[in-house]
Amino acid sequence: MQTLKKAEMLEFSEKGDERGHLVIVEAMQDVPFEIKRIFYIYGSDPDVVRGQHANRRSEFVLINVAGQSKVKVLDGKGNEAIFSLNRPHTGIYLPTMVWKDMYDFSPDSVLLVLASEHYDSAEYIRDYDTFEKEVNQNG
Ligand code: TYD
Numbered sequence: 001m002q003t004l005k006k007a008e009m010l011e012f013s014e015k016g017d018e019r020g021h022l023v024i025v026e027a028m029q030d031v032p033f034e035i036k037r038i039f040y041i042y043g044s045d046p047d048v049v050r051g052q053h054a055n056r057r058s059e060f061v062l063i064n065v066a067g068q069s070k071v072k073v074l075d076g077k078g079n080e081a082i083f084s085l086n087r088p089h090t091g092i093y094l095p096t097m098v099w100k101d102m103y104d105f106s107p108d109s110v111l112l113v114l115a116s117e118h119y120d121s122a123e124y125i126r127d128y129d130t131f132e133k134e135v136n137q138n139g
Pocket of ligand 1: 037039041050051052119
């Protein structure tokens, strides 16, 4: 899979038969990185906003394997996009250095996150002004 530079929806292959559905997500093929970490988020109330951070090194793919949620992505240069995650065979790719909010979680939402890096709190930017400054400093 080619290198991706901006947030975009990904469509995964789905093998359905009379036994049900099976979705395939392979590192470096269906997502543009080696997967070093997975985590998943569930039980978030509809009025909760999660995320609210940017990452200096981690790329992510988010997949609502059940239920639905929304992701708002800001690039720190005035552009904003909102993505709906509502199908188990689609996901959103998030490059480094974008600000993201996850919200509007349905009660049955299970949001699976694939990450390109191990967890390191130092590569998270949790203050929007700091994020905006870093983005604009680095072109
Ligand atoms: P947080 O980044 O606030 O979650 P979200 O991205 O959904 O807003 O993470 C919640 C807590 O979990 C925080 O204390 C950091 C910790 N955490 C880890 O220890 N490892 C991880 O891989 C992640 C994603 C979070």
